[in-house]
Amino acid sequence: MLLVAPLQSCFVDDDLHMSNDAQDNFEALWSIIDEHYCFFEYKEIDWDSIHTAYAPRVNNEMNALALFDLCSEMLDELQDGHVNLTSSFSTSHYWKWFQDYPVNYDERIIHENYLNFDFYQTNGITYKKLQENIGYMYYGSFSNGISQNSLDHILAHLAPCNGLIIDIRNNGGGTLTNVDVLVSRFITQRTLAGYICHKTGAGHNDFSEPYAYYYEPPQGHILYNKPIVVLTNRHTYSAANNFVQVMRLLPQVTIIGDRTGGGSGMPFTYNLPNGWNIRLSSSPILDANGNDTEWGIDPDIKIDMDTTAALNGHDTILDKAIEVISGR
Amino acid sequence: MKRFLFIAILATIVLQPARLLAQDTADKPLRPVFTGIEMEVGGAQLVDTYLSPWSYKGWDIGLNVELMQALPLDNYRWVWQQLIGINYGDSRMSASGAGKTIFGGFNYTFAMMRRSNLPIEGLQLYYGANVGLTGEVLYNYHGGNNPLSVKADISLGLSGMAVYNFKLGKLPLTARYQLMLPVVGIFAQPEYSESYYEVSLGNHHNFLHCGTWGNKFDIDNRLNIDIHFSSWALRVGYHNRINTTYVTNNRYQLVQHNFTIGFVGDLLSWSKKNDNRPIVRALYDFPNEK
Numbered sequence: 001m002l003l004v005a006p007l008q009s010c011f012v013d014d015d016l017h018m019s020n021d022a023q024d025n026f027e028a029l030w031s032i033i034d035e036h037y038c039f040f041e042y043k044e045i046d047w048d049s050i051h052t053a054y055a056p057r058v059n060n061e062m063n064a065l066a067l068f069d070l071c072s073e074m075l076d077e078l079q080d081g082h083v084n085l086t087s088s089f090s091t092s093h094y095w096k097w098f099q100d101y102p103v104n105y106d107e108r109i110i111h112e113n114y115l116n117f118d119f120y121q122t123n124g125i126t127y128k129k130l131q132e133n134i135g136y137m138y139y140g141s142f143s144n145g146i147s148q149n150s151l152d153h154i155l156a157h158l159a160p161c162n163g164l165i166i167d168i169r170n171n172g173g174g175t176l177t178n179v180d181v182l183v184s185r186f187i188t189q190r191t192l193a194g195y196i197c198h199k200t201g202a203g204h205n206d207f208s209e210p211y212a213y214y215y216e217p218p219q220g221h222i223l224y225n226k227p228i229v230v231l232t233n234r235h236t237y238s239a240a241n242n243f244v245q246v247m248r249l250l251p252q253v254t255i256i257g258d259r260t261g262g263g264s265g266m267p268f269t270y271n272l273p274n275g276w277n278i279r280l281s282s283s284p285i286l287d288a289n290g291n292d293t294e295w296g297i298d299p300d301i302k303i304d305m306d307t308t309a310a311l312n313g314h315d316t317i318l319d320k321a322i323e324v325i326s327g328r
Numbered sequence: 329m330k331r332f333l334f335i336a337i338l339a340t341i342v343l344q345p346a347r348l349l350a351q352d353t354a355d356k357p358l359r360p361v362f363t364g365i366e367m368e369v370g371g372a373q374l375v376d377t378y379l380s381p382w383s384y385k386g387w388d389i390g391l392n393v394e395l396m397q398a399l400p401l402d403n404y405r406w407v408w409q410q411l412i413g414i415n416y417g418d419s420r421m422s423a424s425g426a427g428k429t430i431f432g433g434f435n436y437t438f439a440m441m442r443r444s445n446l447p448i449e450g451l452q453l454y455y456g457a458n459v460g461l462t463g464e465v466l467y468n469y470h471g472g473n474n475p476l477s478v479k480a481d482i483s484l485g486l487s488g489m490a491v492y493n494f495k496l497g498k499l500p501l502t503a504r505y506q507l508m509l510p511v512v513g514i515f516a517q518p519e520y521s522e523s524y525y526e527v528s529l530g531n532h533h534n535f536l537h538c539g540t541w542g543n544k545f546d547i548d549n550r551l552n553i554d555i556h557f558s559s560w561a562l563r564v565g566y567h568n569r570i571n572t573t574y575v576t577n578n579r580y581q582l583v584q585h586n587f588t589i590g591f592v593g594d595l596l597s598w599s600k601k602n603d604n605r606p607i608v609r610a611l612y613d614f615p616n617e618k
Contacts, residue, residue, distance in 0.1 A: 015382055015383050015421075015422045015423040018423045020423045020424050028381070028382075031381075032381065036521055038521075176525060177525075196526050196529065196531070198519060198520070198521045198522040198523065198526060199519075199520050199521040200519050200520050200521075200576070200577070201520055201577045202520075202577065206520070208519060208522070208533070209533075211526065211529065211530075211531040211533075213529040213530070213531075266473055266523055266525070267472055267473060268472055268473055268474045268521060268523070269470045269471055269472025269473070269474060269475075270379075270380055270381065270470065271380045271381075271382060271421060271426070271427045271468070271470050273382055273421065273423040273424055273426075274423075274424050274426060275421065275424055275426025275427050277470045277471075277472075279472055282473075282474075282521045282523075283473075283521060283522070283523055283526065
C-alpha cells in the first residue's frame with residue numbers, strides 16, 4: 001500500500017484547474033483546433049491571430065447559446081465543411097463552401113422524366129437501364145453500405161448497356177471503405193488510389209510521410225470496363241469527393257457537372273469540457289498525383305443544369321452524360 | 329455461443345488441477361492447485377488523449393481467476409501463478425459529468441516465484457518474474473473516425489508478494505500483498521492523429537513500440553485477506569491497477585481502485601491411496617526443510 005499512494009498521484013489530471021466556464025471551453029476549443037487541425041498551412045490561416053480576435057469577446061457571463069454562436073463564428077474562419085461544433089441544442093455548419101454554386105440536381109426530374117418512376121433500389125443505389133441503352137445508377141450517400149452481392153446484381157443488370165452513368169450529385173460522403181468497394185469494380189489491376197497522412201504532433205506542420213494506398217479488383221465478382229461518366233455537383237463532398245479523385249484518373253472515366261465540394265481531410269472528433277463535440281479535419285487524403293483536393297475537383301466537362309430546361313423536365317447534366325457515352 | 333465458450337474456458341481452468349495431479353507419482357508430495365475466483369467493483373479514472381484531451385472517471389467491475397501451484401524445484405520453494413482478469417467500466421468527463429467513455433479488457437499473467445521464510449513466524453516472501461498480456465478497448469461516444477482506442481501489450485516484469493498466515497482467536501487468516509510490475513515489453517499505439525483506417529490500409533509505421541519505464545509504466549497491486557472456513561476461504565480485498573503510456577505524443581492512463589470478494593482454496597482430487605502423501609501448498613503452507 002505504501003507504493004499505491006504515491007503512484008495514485010501519478011494520474012495527471014489536466015482538468016483539475018478547470019472551472020468549465022465559457023472561457024475554459026473557448027480555450028479548450030481553440031487549443032484542440034490548434035493541435036489537431038490539418039489545413040492551417042494549406043489554407044494560409046493564422047490561427048493565433050484568430051485567437052487574438054475572438055478571445056476578448058468571451059466572458060463568463062455569456063450564456064451557452066451566445067458562446068456557441070461565437071465559437072461557430074470562429075470556426076467559420078477555417079472554411080471547412082468538415083468542421084462542426086455540436087451541442088445538445090445545435091450543430092454549427094460552415095455553409096459558404098456551396099452557397100455560391102448552383103444546386104445542379106433535382107431528383108424529381110430524374111425520377112419522372114428519365115426513370116419514369118420505374119427503377120430498382122438496393123443498398124442506397126437507384127439503378128435502371130435508360131432508353132438510350134445506357135446504365136444509370138444514383139448513389140446518394142457513401143454512408144449506405146454496399147454489399148458485393150448487390151453490386152454484382154446491379155452490374156450484371158447494367159452489363160449489356162453501352163456505358164454507365166454514376167450519379168453522385170448531392171452525395172455528402174460517408175465511409176471510405178465504400179469508396180474502395182465501388183471503385184474496385186472499375187479497375188482491372190492493383191491501382192494506386194492516393195496517399196494518406198496524419199498529424200504526428202501538435203505543431204501545424206507535424207505530418208507523417210504520405211502513405212500510398214491501393215485498390216484491388218475483387219476476385220470472383222463482376223468488373224465493369226465500359227465507358228463511365230461520373231456526375232458531380234458542389235454537394236459531392238468528403239468520401240464522394242474521394243471517389244471522384246480516384247475515378248477521374250481511370251482512362252475510361254469522364255467527370256461531368258460542377259466542381260465537387262472537396263473535404264479531403266478525414267475528420268476526427270473531440271470533446272469540450274462542457275460536453276460539446278468538435279469535429280475537425282485531421283488526416284489529409286491526397287490523390288494519386290499527390291495533390292490535395294480540399295477545395296474540390298473540377299470536372300472534365302463543366303456544365304450546370306439549365307434551369308429553363310429543367311422546367312421542361314430536362315436535366316442538362318444528365319443529358320450531357322448520355323451524349324458523351326452515346327458518342328454524339 | 330458465447331456462454332458455451334465461457335463455460336468451456338471455466339471448465340478447462342477448474343479441471344486443470346486434476347490433470348496436473350495425475351502427473352504426481354505415489355511417493356511424491358501432492359501439489360494442489362490453489363484456485364481463486366473473485367468479483368471486483370470500484371472506481372476508475374482514465375485519460376486517453378487519442379480520444380479526448382480530458383480525463384474521465386466512473387465505475388469499473390471485473391472478474392479475476394487465480395491459479396497457483398508449488399513446483400518440484402529447489403525443495404518446492406518455487407511456485408507458478410496464473411492470473412486472469414476481465415473488466416468493464418463506464419466513465420464520464422471529470423470536469424462536467426458530460427460525455428461518455430466505456431472501456432473493457434482482459435489481462436493475463438504467468439509468473440514464476442521463489443518463496444522464502446522470513447524471521448517472523450508465518451510470514452513468507454515470494455519473488456520472481458512474469459510474462460503478461462493485456463488488452464483494453466476504450467470507446468468514446470463522441471463518434472467520428474476516432475471513437476475507438478485499442479490497447480494491447482505483451483510484457484516481461486517482476487512479481488512479488490508477502491504472505492502472512494496467522495490466527496485471530498481460532499480463526500485462521502491469510503493476509504497477502506502482491507505486486508506486479510512490468511519492466512519491458514511491446515505495445516501497440518497509433519501515431520498522434522493516425523486513424524485505425526490508415527492502419528488497416530497497411531501503414532504500420534511506428535505502430536508497435538518497445539515499452540520501458542520511459543514510455544510505459546504499469547503496476548498492479550493486490551491486498552487481500554483470506555478468511556478460512558474448512559478447506560475453502562472467503563477472500564476480501566483491494567485491487568489497484570495503473571496503466572500508463574506516453575508515446576507518439578499521446579497520453580493514456582487508466583487507474584482502477586476496486587474492492588474484491590471471492591472464494592479461494594486448494595483444489596485436490598483426494599483418494600485413499602493419497603492418505604499418507606505429504607501436501608505442498610502454494611500459498612497456505614510451506615514444507616518442512618528436508
